[in-house]
Amino acid sequence: MAEAHHLSLRSLHRLFEGSGTTVAALIRTGRLDCCYRDLADPRLRHLTVRQVAARCGFRDPAHFSRAFRAAYGLSPREHRERAGRG
Numbered sequence: 001m002a003e004a005h006h007l008s009l010r011s012l013h014r015l016f017e018g019s020g021t022t023v024a025a026l027i028r029t030g031r032l033d034c035c036y037r038d039l040a041d042p043r044l045r046h047l048t049v050r051q052v053a054a055r056c057g058f059r060d061p062a063h064f065s066r067a068f069r070a071a072y073g074l075s076p077r078e079h080r081e082r083a084g085r086g
Contacts (some may be wrong), residue, residue: 002025031057032071035064039076040083082086 001023002012016023034056038044050061054077056072067071068076 027057028067029071032068034070035068035076036079039080042084045080046086049080052076 002009005012007015012023016026035052035058036057038047038052039049047055053061053064058067066078068079072079074082
């Protein structure tokens with residue numbers, strides 16, 4: 001993110017001081033939102049939960065599963081099943 005905006009890491013982190021969030025939290029939230037959306041998308045049902053997580057930037061399936069449950073209160077699989085029922 002810093003490189004994309006031509007900033008040093010320190011400058012990027014300084015921008016978030018006092019905002020109530022961190023760079024890492026912002027990135028994690030964006031990745032989780034990507035997974036939430038993709039898991040509910042019927043066009044992506046051919047992808048496994050693990051593949052969806054990987055394409056949104058999560059390398060460790062266990063970490064992804066814990067983060068998803070903490071953010072949304074249900075497992076990625078449960079979310080996909082509920083979304084599939086309409």
